[in-house]
Amino acid sequence: xxxxxxxxxxxxxxxxxxxxxxxxxxxxxxxxxxxxxxxxxxxxxxxxxxxxxxxxxxxxxxxxxxxxxxxxxxxxxxxxxxxxxxxxxxxxxxxxxxxxxxxxxxxxxxxxx
Amino acid sequence: xxxxxxxxxxxxxxxxxxxxxxxxxxxxxxxxxxxxxxxxxxxxxxxxxxxxxxxxxxxxxxxxxxxxxxxxxxxxxxxxxxxxxxxxxxxxxxxxxxxxxxxxxxxxxxx
Numbered sequence: 001x002x003x004x005x006x007x008x009x010x011x012x013x014x015x016x017x018x019x020x021x022x023x024x025x026x027x028x029x030x031x032x033x034x035x036x037x038x039x040x041x042x043x044x045x046x047x048x049x050x051x052x053x054x055x056x057x058x059x060x061x062x063x064x065x066x067x068x069x070x071x072x073x074x075x076x077x078x079x080x081x082x083x084x085x086x087x088x089x090x091x092x093x094x095x096x097x098x099x100x101x102x103x104x105x106x107x108x109x110x111x112x113x
Numbered sequence: 114x115x116x117x118x119x120x121x122x123x124x125x126x127x128x129x130x131x132x133x134x135x136x137x138x139x140x141x142x143x144x145x146x147x148x149x150x151x152x153x154x155x156x157x158x159x160x161x162x163x164x165x166x167x168x169x170x171x172x173x174x175x176x177x178x179x180x181x182x183x184x185x186x187x188x189x190x191x192x193x194x195x196x197x198x199x200x201x202x203x204x205x206x207x208x209x210x211x212x213x214x215x216x217x218x219x220x221x222x223x224x
Binding site: 008041042105106 | 215
């Protein structure tokens with residue numbers, strides 16, 4: 001079993017819809033959670049960085065962590081065609097351990113105009 | 114502020130050839146990383162460095178070597194390329210805390 005599971009999609013939604021992207025994980029020691037956006041043939045771009053449980057909002061993006069269920073989500077409000085990309089979740093147990101960031105394999109998202 | 118830059122952007126090698134991928138960052142980050150990304154496999158850590166002159170193995174280090182002689186540069190070497198090393202290679206950097214910032218990637222094909 002992978003430490004981090006992410007549905008590969010593709011997920012296709014109409015413009016303006018609320019998008020929910022999710023990851024599950026098995027290691028209860030994970031405390032730091034990240035979401036990256038990766039456009040085709042580009043490098044991943046850090047969108048959100050959160051610690052422990054709860055919500056964090058940044059513009060149209062909200063990251064949610066439920067440690068009791070080992071489940072994290074990224075919500076995108078008022079989705080735009082420019083949000084079409086692959087979204088990667090990532091997590092680690094320690095804030096300063098370079099070797100311990102585990103990435104999901106990504107969910108491909110397409111926003112239909 | 115260029116962030117993380119990688120050289121070259123594309124490369125085709127024959128089996129057994131060697132090459133070096135160059136990474137530079139101008140954010141004064143302590144940590145630097147080399148990842149490879151393959152379809153369905155996600156990002157896998159090859160080697161990383163927590164400071165100038167230090168390197169360590171990641172999840173998939175075999176067939177690769179690295180060096181960090183200057184804080185801003187991190188080099189990834191392939192001594193004898195194999196078809197299994199066909200991949201997209203990403204360099205990243207970060208402070209001691211926070212998520213890494215990634216470069217644009219190098220697409221490597223080994224025939």
